[in-house]
Amino acid sequence: MNGTMTATGTAAVTLQVALVAAGAPLLAGLMRQVRALLEGRAGPGVTQPFRDLRKLLRKEAVTPAGTGSAFRLGPLVLVATTAVVAALVPLASTATPVSGSADLILVVALLGLGTVALALAGLDTGTAFGGMGASREMTVAALVEPTILLAVFALSIPAGSTNLSAIVSGGIHDPVRLASPAGLLSTAALAVAVLAETGRLPVDNPATHLELTMVHEAMVLEYAGPDLALVELGSQMRLTVLLGLLASLSAPWGIATTASPAALVLALVLLALKVALLGAALAAAEVFWAKLRLFRVPELLAGSFLLALLAVTASYFLTGE
Amino acid sequence: MSSAESATVVAAGLAGAGVLAGMLLPGRIRVVAVGLCTAGLGGAGLAGGVAALGGTRWSAYLPGLLPLAGLHLAVDALSGLFMAVAGAVVLAVAVYGIGYASGRGPRGPASRGVQAALPVFALTLVLVPAAASVSSFLLLWEAMAVTSLVLVLADQRERSAVREAGVWYAVMTHFGLVLLLAGLALFAAGAGGETFAQLRAGASGMSPGARGAVFLLVAAAFASKAGMVPLHPWLPRAHPEAPSNVSALMSAAMVNLGAYGIIRVNFELLGGGPRWGWLLVLATGALSAVYGILQAAMASDIKRLLAYSTSENLGLVLIGVGAAGLFASSGYPVPAALALAAALLHVTNHAVFKALLFCAAGSVVRATGVRDLDRMGGLRARMPATAGFFAVSSLAAVALPPGNGFLSEWLLLQSLIHGMTVPGVSTAIVLPLAVAVIALSAGLAAAVFVKALGVGFFARPRSARAASAEESPPLMHVGMGLLAIGCTALALVPGTLGNSLSRAVAAAGLHGGRPLAGGGLELRLDQVAASLSPLWVTAALVGGVVAAAGLIRLTTRRGRRTNARLWDCGGGAPTPRMSYTATSFAEPLQRVFDDVLEPEQDVDVTPVHESAYLVERVRFRRSVPDRIEHRLYRPVLAAALALGRAARRLAPGSVHRYLGYGFFGLVALLLALAVGW
Numbered sequence: 001m002n003g004t005m006t007a008t009g010t011a012a013v014t015l016q017v018a019l020v021a022a023g024a025p026l027l028a029g030l031m032r033q034v035r036a037l038l039e040g041r042a043g044p045g046v047t048q049p050f051r052d053l054r055k056l057l058r059k060e061a062v063t064p065a066g067t068g069s070a071f072r073l074g075p076l077v078l079v080a081t082t083a084v085v086a087a088l089v090p091l092a093s094t095a096t097p098v099s100g101s102a103d104l105i106l107v108v109a110l111l112g113l114g115t116v117a118l119a120l121a122g123l124d125t126g127t128a129f130g131g132m133g134a135s136r137e138m139t140v141a142a143l144v145e146p147t148i149l150l151a152v153f154a155l156s157i158p159a160g161s162t163n164l165s166a167i168v169s170g171g172i173h174d175p176v177r178l179a180s181p182a183g184l185l186s187t188a189a190l191a192v193a194v195l196a197e198t199g200r201l202p203v204d205n206p207a208t209h210l211e212l213t214m215v216h217e218a219m220v221l222e223y224a225g226p227d228l229a230l231v232e233l234g235s236q237m238r239l240t241v242l243l244g245l246l247a248s249l250s251a252p253w254g255i256a257t258t259a260s261p262a263a264l265v266l267a268l269v270l271l272a273l274k275v276a277l278l279g280a281a282l283a284a285a286e287v288f289w290a291k292l293r294l295f296r297v298p299e300l301l302a303g304s305f306l307l308a309l310l311a312v313t314a315s316y317f318l319t320g321e
Numbered sequence: 322m323s324s325a326e327s328a329t330v331v332a333a334g335l336a337g338a339g340v341l342a343g344m345l346l347p348g349r350i351r352v353v354a355v356g357l358c359t360a361g362l363g364g365a366g367l368a369g370g371v372a373a374l375g376g377t378r379w380s381a382y383l384p385g386l387l388p389l390a391g392l393h394l395a396v397d398a399l400s401g402l403f404m405a406v407a408g409a410v411v412l413a414v415a416v417y418g419i420g421y422a423s424g425r426g427p428r429g430p431a432s433r434g435v436q437a438a439l440p441v442f443a444l445t446l447v448l449v450p451a452a453a454s455v456s457s458f459l460l461l462w463e464a465m466a467v468t469s470l471v472l473v474l475a476d477q478r479e480r481s482a483v484r485e486a487g488v489w490y491a492v493m494t495h496f497g498l499v500l501l502l503a504g505l506a507l508f509a510a511g512a513g514g515e516t517f518a519q520l521r522a523g524a525s526g527m528s529p530g531a532r533g534a535v536f537l538l539v540a541a542a543f544a545s546k547a548g549m550v551p552l553h554p555w556l557p558r559a560h561p562e563a564p565s566n567v568s569a570l571m572s573a574a575m576v577n578l579g580a581y582g583i584i585r586v587n588f589e590l591l592g593g594g595p596r597w598g599w600l601l602v603l604a605t606g607a608l609s610a611v612y613g614i615l616q617a618a619m620a621s622d623i624k625r626l627l628a629y630s631t632s633e634n635l636g637l638v639l640i641g642v643g644a645a646g647l648f649a650s651s652g653y654p655v656p657a658a659l660a661l662a663a664a665l666l667h668v669t670n671h672a673v674f675k676a677l678l679f680c681a682a683g684s685v686v687r688a689t690g691v692r693d694l695d696r697m698g699g700l701r702a703r704m705p706a707t708a709g710f711f712a713v714s715s716l717a718a719v720a721l722p723p724g725n726g727f728l729s730e731w732l733l734l735q736s737l738i739h740g741m742t743v744p745g746v747s748t749a750i751v752l753p754l755a756v757a758v759i760a761l762s763a764g765l766a767a768a769v770f771v772k773a774l775g776v777g778f779f780a781r782p783r784s785a786r787a788a789s790a791e792e793s794p795p796l797m798h799v800g801m802g803l804l805a806i807g808c809t810a811l812a813l814v815p816g817t818l819g820n821s822l823s824r825a826v827a828a829a830g831l832h833g834g835r836p837l838a839g840g841g842l843e844l845r846l847d848q849v850a851a852s853l854s855p856l857w858v859t860a861a862l863v864g865g866v867v868a869a870a871g872l873i874r875l876t877t878r879r880g881r882r883t884n885a886r887l888w889d890c891g892g893g894a895p896t897p898r899m900s901y902t903a904t905s906f907a908e909p910l911q912r913v914f915d916d917v918l919e920p921e922q923d924v925d926v927t928p929v930h931e932s933a934y935l936v937e938r939v940r941f942r943r944s945v946p947d948r949i950e951h952r953l954y955r956p957v958l959a960a961a962l963a964l965g966r967a968a969r970r971l972a973p974g975s976v977h978r979y980l981g982y983g984f985f986g987l988v989a990l991l992l993a994l995a996v997g998w
Contacts, residue, residue, distance in 0.1 A: 061873070061882040065894070066781050068701055073866070080865025087861070101854050105731055106722065110858075113721045116767055123775030123901065126698075127889045131901020134775065138768035139909040145764030146757040149734070153756050156738055161851055222888055226873045298913045305757070312753040316741060 008259040012093035015268055020086040020244070023272060024236035025049035027243075030276060031283035038287045049236065056229035064222050067124050074121025075223065075230035081114040082237040090168045091244045092267040093256040099165035104152045107164065107245070108145075111197060114238065115141050118231070122219035133218030136294060140203060140215065143301045144196045147189050150308035154186040155249065157315040164248075171252040178250060182315030185307050187250045192304035194246055198239045200282065202292045202300065206235075213291065240275060243282075247274040325379040325396050328369030332447055335362040339440030344433055349423055355436045356419035359443045363415055366408025366447035373401025374821035380453060387456065393516050395453035398824035399589070402665055403450035403581045406672045407574040409807065411443045414573075417680050417800025418566035420793065421687065428478055430564040435475045439567075442468035446574045450581055454516040455505045462501065462578075466494045469575060472567040473559050486558035493555035497545035504538030505586075507531065520590045532591060536598045539586050544602075547579025547635040548628075550609040554950045556632055557616070561624035561692065565683020568624060572631045573676035577668050580638045584661070588646060589830045596650045596747075603643025603751065607758040610636030612949070614765040618772070618910050619918060619945040621694045621903040623682045626773055627675065630718065633762055634671040638664045640755055641733050644740055647751075649831060653743045658831040660736040662822045667729035669818070670811055674717035674726060677804035681711035684797055685777070688790040694773065694903035699782035703790040708778045710801045715770040717808050720763045723859040725812035734759060735851050765910070772906045781897045813856050904943075911945065920945045 029046040036043030064071070088102040088110075096102075115137060122134035156162045158177050159170040171178050178184075196203045199216035208214055214221075220231045248255060254270035256263035292300060339358030346354055373379070373396045380395035396404070418439070422430040429435070445465035452458035470491055477483040509515040511531045512523025524532070545552035556576075560568045583602065587594050613632030620626040641664025648657035684707040685700060686692055701708040717724035737752050737759075782788035811818075889895050911920060925940040972979075 057873075057876040059877075061877060062885045063882045064885055064887045066887065068779065070775075070779055076866045076869045077862075079869040080862055083865045083868075084858070084861045100852055101857065103731075103851060103853055105734055106853060106858065109721050109727055109731075110862075112764075112767060113862075116719060116721060116771055119771050120775050120779065123771070123906075124779040125887060126780030126897065126900040127887055127892075127895050128899050128901060129890060131776075131906060134771065135901060135906040135909055138771050138906075139913065142761070142764030142768045142910070143913065146760040149760035150753060150757055153738055153753060157741060162735065162738060163851060221890060224888075226877045230869060230873065294909065295912055309753060309757070313749065316749045 006097060008261055008264060009093065009096040009099075011261075012256065012264050012267075013087050013096050013098060015264070016089075016091045016093075017083055017086045019268060019272065020091070020237055020240050021083065021233070023275070024233065024240040025053060027240050027275060027279045028236045031279050034280050034283040035287055038284060049232070053229050053233060056224075056232070057226050059225035061226050062224045064125060066126055067222070070117075070120045070124040071222070072227075074117045074124075075227050075234060077117035078114040078234035079230050079237065081110045081117075082234055082241055085110050086237065086241050086244075088164070089241060089245050089248065090165050090255060091241075091248055091271050093264055094165040094169045094172075095257060095259055096165075100163070102164040104156065104162045104164050104167070105149070108148050108152065111238065111242075112141065112145075114234065115197075118219055125222045127222065129214075129218045129221050133215055133220070136215045137199075137219060140196055140297060140301075143298055144193050147301060147305045147308050148193045148197075150305065150312055151186040151190045151193065154182050154189075154308060154311035154315045157312070158182070168248050168252045168255060169257050171249070172255065172257060175253075178252075180314075181318060182311045183250075185311035185314060187246070189304045189308035189311060190249070191246060192300065192307075194242045196297070196301060198242055199235070200239070201286045201289045203297055205291045208291075215294070239279075243275045243278045244271060247271070247278055323377055323379045324372040325369040325377050325401070326381065328365045328372065329381075329394065329396075329448070329451065332362045332365040332369070332444060335359075335365065336440040336444035339443075340437050343435075343437030343439065348431075351433070351436055352422045352431050353419055355439055356415050356422075359415035359418070359440050360412050362440060362443050362447065363408045363411030363413075366404050367412060368408070369396065369447075370401040370403070370405025370408055371821075374398050374405060374824060376824060387460065390454065390456040390515065392460075393454035393457050394448070394451045395517065396451050397828040398821070399581075399584065399828035400450040402669070402821065402825040403577060404447055406577060406669055407446040407450070410570065410573045410672050410676045410804075411446060413800045413803040413807070414566050414569045414676055414680065415439075415443070415800075416803065417569070417683075417797050420796030420798075420800070421564070421566050421683060423796075424794070430475050430566070432475070435472060435564075438468045438471040442472060442567075442570065446570065446578070449578050450585075453518070455509050455520070456515060459498075459502060459505065463498060465575065465578075466498065469567070469571060470494070473563040473571075475564050475567065476562070480562070483562045486555075486562040490555045490559040493545060493552065497542045497552070500538050500545070501542035501582075504535050504542060507538065508535045508586075508591075511535070517590060521592070524590060524592045529595070533595055533598065536587055536591060536594045537601075540583055540598065540602060543579040543582035543586070544605055544639070545579070546582065547576050547639065548609070548613075548632040549579075549605050549636065549639065550612045550632070551949045551953055553609065553613070553632050554947060554954060557620075557625050557628045557947065560628035560631070560679075561622055565624070565679055565686060568628075568683065569676045569679035572628065572679055573672040576631055576635055577672060580635060580642060580664070580668055583639070583642055584664075584829055588642070588649075588661075589828075592830070593650050594646060596647065599643050599646030599650060600747065600751065601643075602639055602646060603755060606636045606639030606641075606643055607755055608636070609633065610640065610762040611758055611765075614762045614769060615910075615914055615917065616945075616947060617769045618765050618907050619920075621907075622692045623685070623694050623697075623773060623777060624679070624692055626694075626769065627678050627682060630678075630766065630769065631671075631675060633766065634667065634675070637730065637733065637759060637762065638667050638671070640664075640759065641667065641736065644737060644752070644755065645831070647748065648740055648743050651743050651745060651748075653740075654831050656736060656740045656743060658826045659739065660733070661826050661829060661831060663729055663732035663736045665822055665825055666732055666815070666818065667726075670717065670725045670729045673804055673807040673811060674714045674724075677710055677714035677801060677808060678718060680797070680801045680804065681707050681714060684710075684793040684801070685790070688793060689784075689786045691784060691786050694777045696784040697777040697782070697787045698780050698784075698897065698900070699787060700778045700790055703782075703788075704792045706792060706798050707801075710798075710805055711778060712774055713805050713808055715774045717812065719767045719770045721767065723812055723855060723862060725808055725815070728812070728815050728853070728855060730759060730763060731853060768907075768910060772903055776901065776903045776906055780900050783897045783900070783902070813859060815855060917948070918945050919948050919951075 119134035122130040159167040204215040342354035384391035386392040511527040548556035617629035645661035927938040929935040
């Protein structure tokens, strides 16, 4: 690997992480604004999440009585895992210094680590809501795991690897692969899994104010000030990264495969557009969806599991011999 | 004399010294002497195993030690791996055991019988992988079973449940021995010799039917030792009831030998096996993985939870072994070598983290006398070191980075994904399902260990005993510290195991190149494009946490954190009884898997004496029994009991009747001989 390539690759990784961190609140604002407009409200504007974060960061940090290091570390681990994922996933470029380690299973496991850290933080508070949120979150996370890994399996068969750069550049060079039954089915399965992992409708309602229906929000009820800012930022970044991953896997066009700085800039602009489009579509769809009962969620996940299984078998039988 | 040979001699000598110390020395000196002998024995086993992994081969024939057949020992890299794992676990757990058993009364874990049995059990754990003939193997295997039974029964005077567990364990382990005896005897008869070298040479000359029968019998026997469904019920009984150092040895070293047996006999000596046999092994592993972790998710007894998790992890190992056999029998040694390497790596990882989990759980049980997670809580404040060790080992057990469990599960998934190159409809159907099973068990394992750590150690104490817990003695921390170092090393630099794993896989008869290569840092696969750098991932995570913490420091105006009451949605300070327990944490999963688990639920409403409408008391009881034990074993036990009762009528006490039995028996025998020959 020569010097310019390393330099551009490093720049790509840094810019990816920076774009995800800075763009995540904007994406959340955009989604809320789309939702507000469709519901006939004026809405607070796209930059409202930024103002919220600034307000929270200026407040003092609070340690609720009886909580310990798990409560303190939870938001930090959530943000750290998401940032590492943002660095690994080829959102803007496949030619980065970390592309050799950009393994899809590792990405899934890192997101899982963030979930586990927050669930432990929820249990650490010792309140009924914290435990309830943690228990529900872990249940959903456990059930969504088979879907994700089977979709990974289906995506890795044509590429011959679980390496994300290999999968994405395979999609760029061979677009037919994306429109194959296996590609479409695995993208659909992955989309449902993303909804569950990010706590969106119909699995969880991020805007709920009724504690008994909360999943994610119940876990983080005790957070305030800067800690809450990190939790919010972490969830927003997680949504952004996962939508970006979905975009990279299903529509990889524009992602830089060479070390050219111009291609990288174009890729970053396209990435922002793709994620904004996906986010707006998700927000528009959420207007028409209701949250599922918690015990109906497994049915949804079983459905997406079936899609993923079909994707694997389709990928084997249609491309194999 | 090679290093492996001298290590074996030293181990045997120390075991003898340990037995003498256990029987002769008084009180506290006994515990210390036995502990030191056992630790030295473990160290010798570790050294011998590492030497064998380095490429030293060694064999010995000691005709004087065993009448008729003599004792055959041979060590190759495969034996070496299991010897090294057992030795390392024995070393750390023995140090822990000194602290654990000292300060106890003359009964229980510190008693003469238990202390004398401990070195023998440790020696068999190290030596079973070195046995090189059927008679030596069976002898060591049975010695291991009997000594572990003595150790399980250590606390039998205090709790009646221990005796019941002992009976289950004794019966199940001897059922396994009968299967093993039959299988190996058939094998030796068919191959025309009883040393492993003769078996290896004679296996190809056996008929497919005989080979299939040997395969099934031996695999069933070893699967019962590994705690595989449906031969598992001894495991969640014996492991919780045994003293915790014994649980750690059993769960981290003994059950591994079930996997070793399948690799050694079914894979290597039998020279592969039928394809259906390996599919069966894979299916058993998959079933045990999901069933084990599901039962662990329901368990609120911390040691029972860990025991079921052992069943899950050995299930994952058998998925790897079964896949390796499947690929090898289809003529694809490269993915087979990868799958076997993944299985062996998982054996190593599981041994280290499960030993640490049982030791930490034992530390809690010793301090509180409570095994029920529902009555723990808040232990982090009272026992910070133990809580830290439990957290480290939980991270390994949940199969998430940066834990070491993730690395072997990643390798296992890679081997299954790349096994799709093996043609055949069965692989195309079985492998995706196996991947889904691994994913589901990994997801459930995350829920299980979040429950164990979060409910058991975090928040506030839920019972007086948990509130007054005191940290364990320092020697227990030393033992746990050794295991924690092992976990960390395996998590950060697994690449150092690369050459050893390749040699172990080659010793199992798979010459498919080196599945792991590279220096100390990377787990890089040669044949396929996949790599993982655990050290860098960990560094990036730590860097991310530090950066996020720094960001908060910079932007927050007031630096100090203030303490406040819990908000709890304005509900005021909640009492410990309001917090989530292990049972309530598992409730959503229990409802999701209702049809599989079949929980039993009982609501008992007592009305007030005068009126049926006023309720005086409501009692609600719910239990999630082991369904397989319920459905499979209870009817068999009931039938055996009924048969025994019926047979009693044959023996009414009349001498005439007994003489009659003798007479008719003799006549029937003579008739049969006259007619038949």
